[in-house]
Amino acid sequence: MSFLFLGFLTGLTLIFAIGPQNVFVIEQGLKKQYIFLVCLVCALSDLILIFLGIFLFNYFSTYFNNVVELILNILLIIFLSFFIYGKIKEIFKFKSLEFKNNVVAQSSFNIFIKTLGFTYLNPHVYSDTVFFLGNFSKSFNIENKVYFGIGASIASFLFFFSLGYLSKIFSDKLNNKSFWKYINIFIIIFMSGIVFYIIRDIIY
Numbered sequence: 001m002s003f004l005f006l007g008f009l010t011g012l013t014l015i016f017a018i019g020p021q022n023v024f025v026i027e028q029g030l031k032k033q034y035i036f037l038v039c040l041v042c043a044l045s046d047l048i049l050i051f052l053g054i055f056l057f058n059y060f061s062t063y064f065n066n067v068v069e070l071i072l073n074i075l076l077i078i079f080l081s082f083f084i085y086g087k088i089k090e091i092f093k094f095k096s097l098e099f100k101n102n103v104v105a106q107s108s109f110n111i112f113i114k115t116l117g118f119t120y121l122n123p124h125v126y127s128d129t130v131f132f133l134g135n136f137s138k139s140f141n142i143e144n145k146v147y148f149g150i151g152a153s154i155a156s157f158l159f160f161f162s163l164g165y166l167s168k169i170f171s172d173k174l175n176n177k178s179f180w181k182y183i184n185i186f187i188i189i190f191m192s193g194i195v196f197y198i199i200r201d202i203i204y
Contacts, residue, residue, distance in 0.1 A: 003144040007151025010136065010194070011050070013187045014128040015159050021118040021125070025160060029167030034111045039164040041115040046129060046156035053134025054149045058142070073202055076135045079127065080195050087184045087191075136194065139201070 015022075021042060028038045057072070119125060129152075137148045 003140065003147040004151040004154075007133075007137075007148035007153075008155045009151075009190070010133065010148075011046075011152030011155035012159060013190050014132065015046075015156060016183055016187060021122050022163060024114070024118045025163050026167040028111070029164040033106070034108055035164040037108060037111060038115050039160040041112065042119055042160045043153075043157040045116075045119045045125070046160075047153040049125060049129035050133055050152050050156075051149050053130035053132075054137050054145050055134075056130065057134035057138040058145060070202065072135055072138065073198055076132070077195055077198055079132060080191055080198075084188050084191050084195070087188050091181050091184050136198075 025038055025042060029035055133149075133152055137145050140148060
């Protein structure tokens with residue numbers, strides 16, 4: 001159960017980064033347009049990519065030696081260091097976001113294609129799900145990998161549906177510098193703890 005919670009918390013801290021995909025979900029929420037479809041596509045895509053990453057790195061850890069695992073750990077530390085650095089910069093350079101809430105008639109198919117584009121053409125989706133979550137969970141046993149993946153997937157479903165359906169209510173907060181400052185501080189602390197955990201794992 002602890003790996004389920006770890007997956008949930010890790011997935012949530014990753015997905016809180018505001019990018020094109022999240023902005024698109026917020027805008028659809030403000031427009032009250034195909035919210036369920038957009039949130040479902042985003043969440044299901046995360047689930048697929050999360051488990052792809054987990055079992056991809058499970059293959060690496062099963063068929064490759066400790067040198068490869070060390071290289072992957074070093075790459076993971078580098079990735080996290082840049083991630084944390086980016087969050088620190090966001091705290092000091094954050095600019096209020098502007099969301100487009102003008103409603104333009106669009107078909108569900110058009111929105112579906114747009115959602116796929118914002119999801120699968122976004123490199124951060126792959127770095128967060130396939131690389132980070134897969135790499136971080138590579139030393140877990142298969143049962144814990146599944147729990148970890150389920151936890152991260154639950155975080156995605158909860159986040160996207162909350163973001164979509166509550167975006168109108170919390171539109172002022174979502175565009176507020178102080179709100180995202182505290183979110184980013186939490187993410188920095190949590191991710192720094194993971195870096196410490198990985199370094200300790202390498203040393204010992």
